[in-house]
Amino acid sequence: MNTEPTRAPGRPRSPEADTAILRAALELLGEHKHVAAVSVEAVASRAGVGKATIYRRWSGKEELFTEAVATLRSPLPEVGQGASVRDDLVAVFTVVCGDLQSPLEQGVRLLMMSETHPEIAARIRRDVFAPRNEVVYQALRAGIARGELRADLDLTTVLNLLVGGAFVSSRSDTGQSPRQRAELLVDTVCDGLRAHG
Amino acid sequence: MNTEPTRAPGRPRSPEADTAILRAALELLGEHKHVAAVSVEAVASRAGVGKATIYRRWSGKEELFTEAVATLRSPLPEVGQGASVRDDLVAVFTVVCGDLQSPLEQGVRLLMMSETHPEIAARIRRDVFAPRNEVVYQALRAGIARGELRADLDLTTVLNLLVGGAFVSSRSDTGQSPRQRAELLVDTVCDGLRAHG
Amino acid sequence: MNTEPTRAPGRPRSPEADTAILRAALELLGEHKHVAAVSVEAVASRAGVGKATIYRRWSGKEELFTEAVATLRSPLPEVGQGASVRDDLVAVFTVVCGDLQSPLEQGVRLLMMSETHPEIAARIRRDVFAPRNEVVYQALRAGIARGELRADLDLTTVLNLLVGGAFVSSRSDTGQSPRQRAELLVDTVCDGLRAHG
Amino acid sequence: MNTEPTRAPGRPRSPEADTAILRAALELLGEHKHVAAVSVEAVASRAGVGKATIYRRWSGKEELFTEAVATLRSPLPEVGQGASVRDDLVAVFTVVCGDLQSPLEQGVRLLMMSETHPEIAARIRRDVFAPRNEVVYQALRAGIARGELRADLDLTTVLNLLVGGAFVSSRSDTGQSPRQRAELLVDTVCDGLRAHG
DNA sequence: TTCTAAGCGAGACGGTACGTCAGGTCTTTAG
DNA sequence: CTAAAGACCTGACGTACCGTCTCGCTTAGAA
Structure with a gap:
């Protein structure tokens, strides 16, 4: 048989x-x-x-x-391995900001936002964005674990702020490099995310 | 004549x-x-x-x-009149988060579609986004004037973070009210915008 | 009053x-x-x-x-004044053949034939073609009166033959002058229209 | 191969x-x-x-x-098989006059419309007019061969007269049958086409 | 002179049909 | 049973005219 x-x-x-x-x-x-x-x-x-x-x-x-x-999955940096949260986040969002300026990613962006096909957006979120988000969460959790960040943060909100900021930032052509954009975003947010003590 | x-x-x-x-x-x-x-x-x-x-x-x-x-622009609140920055921003972004869940959101997406039609994008930026942004800037400047906020902030970056955060946040259906979303965003960012002294 | x-x-x-x-x-x-x-x-x-x-x-x-x-009425020659039928007809049809090759008259032709608006065709027949036909009839009647032509002719048929012949002839670009076309038509028909005597 | x-x-x-x-x-x-x-x-x-x-x-x-x-071409009769020219021509033009009162007439008018579309005109000439003309030429040549008709005729002119006559004749609604129209046309022309001897 | 009625050029109006294009399906022959 | 090619039906697209309807203006005779 x-x-x-x-x-x-x-x-x-x-x-x-x-x-x-x-x-x-x-x-x-x-x-x-x-x-x-x-x-x-x-x-x-x-x-x-x-x-x-x-x-x-x-x-x-x-x-x-x-x-x-x-099928589009950008290779993302490793995070949480001893570097500071700030450096981890800058590394991740340098990639994200770079992607967002590529023509293809612009297409993806539109596609994802297109309300015409909600299931497409959902799938893209799952297959393309979720892994990227996971890296950010890892970095944030590592930061909390090391005491760099406040423990009571709403991680989703932090993610939304950074991702959205990267997104909106990429829509204006300021001549900044992806790295510069990433640093501005991350520093601005981080200064409030650090534990005070 | x-x-x-x-x-x-x-x-x-x-x-x-x-x-x-x-x-x-x-x-x-x-x-x-x-x-x-x-x-x-x-x-x-x-x-x-x-x-x-x-x-x-x-x-x-x-x-x-x-x-x-x-044509669907919601009226924006007055800001900078004695209330705290935090309350001003929450007021503004409650409106923004509400809009983003209404049909107006479709307009935002259209704006993105219009990557190929720059003049339409420009029009939406002018008629929809610019007034909203201006209110945010006013609130931030008032906050700086009152010493609530650091004077060295990059206002554009702050705007990008908040607007983008609101945008991304609105894409996930968490059951939160616009007000709750706004408070989460604003508080998270503000805690780092405050002058330390 | x-x-x-x-x-x-x-x-x-x-x-x-x-x-x-x-x-x-x-x-x-x-x-x-x-x-x-x-x-x-x-x-x-x-x-x-x-x-x-x-x-x-x-x-x-x-x-x-x-x-x-x-409003288009070509000036037609005088007929029946002593000249032969043949010459009268050649004179008339030289004009007709000439008209039929002008671009405007081609438009008229189309208009007249257009079944889309029968009343237009009718009016053109009355105002444009009828006067022209009348001259041909005069020439023929004069020929009969002088004994040049058989008395039992069906004048309408003769008219149809000549007008239609001119019309069809004008559709092929043979390089002939209007006069040559007219002579060919008239002679061919006349040789059978003459009384035998 | x-x-x-x-x-x-x-x-x-x-x-x-x-x-x-x-x-x-x-x-x-x-x-x-x-x-x-x-x-x-x-x-x-x-x-x-x-x-x-x-x-x-x-x-x-x-x-x-x-x-x-x-596609509406009527089948044309055989000619030149022993009958007289007169009868051949009457047979052919009975068909032609009949067609001209039928929907085919609309095609003829379209041909005229197609002054602006030479290739359509060419097509109609080839598919509708040429075969019909060929039959007329056969009848005339047979008539000449049998001595019924003058040998020096310009066949094209004869064709133009008959075809044009049929066309114009069909535009007036005299109540005549196609056969009557054809006989009138053919007889009128033939009486002059015959050899005299 | 002033009033009134109609004509004027311009162009927007509601429609109808045009000829084009894309989506998703079906039908060929070839492998 | 799959492949490439391309025809099929459907239905929306954006355009061009039709004949009508305002606009603000001009032109003339009547008051």
Whole structure:
């Protein structure tokens, strides 16, 4: 008796198609800035693929872009390893601020905010933002553990402030480097997060 | 000598049409929740207006909804009149957090969509964001004048933190009231903005 | 007792507008070849006139073009004054063949044939074609009277043959002059119209 | 060695759609009498077809109706088989005069409209007029061969006279049958086309 | 002179149809 | 059974005219 799953009959799906489609979707998202401006037809054409091949894999435009964007995971720095909270946070938000200025991430931003497809936003939050947020939480918890930060902080609120600040900050073209933006945000917030004693 | 601008020739545009269109757009937006699901034809029909009358005023769907949403500005509180900075900021951001959960939020998202339409973005910045920001700046400056806040603050960064925090905070449905959200944000930031002495 | 009609009160209609509108209509008809391609707006603009000024005079596009085209009356030669039928007919159809090659007359032709507005066709027939036909009939009757032509001819059929022949002939660009076309048509027909004697 | 053209890739165009569209166009044309009163949208709807399916096949309304009408060619009689020229021509022009009173006439008018669309005019000339003309030429050549007609005739001119005569004749509603019209035209012309001897 | 009625150019109005485009599905042939 | 290609239906897009309706102004005869 053979318990290993039976191989599906017929021609197997092309893995090249998968990656080509996702790549094309992200490229076009980066070029056009918002999802409505990218047609499934354009993705298919850019990927050198038939439209049906896309619809065989995803049930619609939203799902396609959801998955495409969810593949984007910036490498984040290690935190909490002895450095100060301040330095940890600056490291993390330098990456975040940098991302936010890249054209692709702008597309992601729009996509995430687009109320047109709430489930996409939810999935992006889960797959893209949650890991990033987790790093921030780690840094904050480490800071609390070391006594650098007040123990009664609402960590979610701190996260919101920093992420939102990074987000809004990135919308004005001040000529600052991502690092400079990160330092300004983190220092401004941190000066109030430190335990007084 | 007449310096007032000469009146345009021809039949003037109907102000009733303006308001009917904007009203219809907002109604339908409220019913369908997202812009893509509302057709210009439906707006025209609901407003009892020809499509051309819409396109005479706005160059497209996006512009129409941008303006429609921009009309939804909530009145902002007076600040700097003797109350504490903390109370001023809480008052302002209670309004902001409330707005962000209402249809106006859709406008904010549209602003983001408009990365490709800089002039629309500029208009929203001017009509929606600038007045709100100005109130925040007033509160902060009053706080500095009274010695409540450090004099060396980067006000822009403080603004970014609070506005961004409010924005991100509003995206998660925690069941908190706008007032509670505002207090959390403001208190968290303020505890570090106060002059130490 | 004054029986002459009382002059209408108010500002009288501008005769310049009348002529300018008709002129513009004919010009544009000549340029665009068929009525559907000429908009009332274009006529108004070309005439330097408001649209209402047109609609005050004619109840619609059809009536406007009807009247415009009805003003076209080519000067026709005198016939039946002693010359031969053949020469009379050649003279008339030289004019007709010439007209049919002018751009404007092509517009008229289209207009007349346009089944979209039967009443226009009827009026053009009456005001433009009937006088021309009458001259042909005169020539034919003179020929019969002089014994040049058979007395039992169906004059309408002869007219149809010649007019239709001129019409169809003018549609092929053979490089022939109007006179040559006319002679070919008339001679071919006449050789059978002559009394045998 | 395969000389037959390779089959085009993708789904082939539906022949049912072709015929349904053409049928619907002619039906509506019959109901509304003139082209301007028939909308492409109505044709699509009647044919049970999307508008795009129409525009994929024809570049516009005019082209669609041109082709629709061009399908209405009546079968022409055999000529030159022993009968007299007169009878041959009467047979042919009975068909022609009949057609000119039917919906086909609308096609003729469209041809005229197409002064601005030379390729459509060319198509109608090729598909509708050329075959008919060829039959007339055959009859005339047979007549010459048999000595019934003068050998020095300009056949093109004879054709123009008869065709044009039929056309103009059909525009007045005299209550005559197509056959009567044809006889009048042919007899009038023939009496001069016969060799004298 | 002043009043009144209509005409004037300009252009906005509610509609209808145009021709285009994209979404998501279906139908070919080829592998 | 999958692949690429491309036709299919649907429905919204933004445009162009139609014939009508205001605007503020001009033109003339009547008061």
